[in-house]
Amino acid sequence: MSLTPELVAELEVLALFNLDSSQEGLKIHQTAAPKHIAAAQRLFEKELTDQPDGGYLTSLGRDAAQNVQTVLTILKEQQTA
Template identity: 45%
Template sequence: MTKNYSDTLFEEMKLLAKFPTQSQLEGIKIHNDATPIVITAAKALFDKGLISQTDGGYLTDSGIETVDNLHRVLATLS
């Protein structure tokens, strides 16, 4: 079975991959002059409970787990 994934989902994955994972005290800030797709991705990640703010912030516990899994997938495919 083939599933079609939205471009927005891939933008969310790309944004998640940019979050620092060495420390929970590090995050990122999405500025209001970022591209609309990045702003939309950040809001979607916030709505899913993966980041702490609509404009970035820090990874939540679920976000940390998701990023760990994402890095495993990316490493396997690289």
């Protein structure tokens, strides 16, 4: 599986969510990069978020965001080692 620009944009949006609080959502403004606006819409269509412009993570979305953020943490730690 290759990482398409669309998948990378979705991963970037998932990485923005604060997982320390389920009460904190995300708002992708219309002035954001078009790739992130489109990524937010796709995440909504995949039922990972509850709004097409971000909103809150669904249960599945929270699992996905946790995995994305874990992978990024591991890779960043490997770069500094």
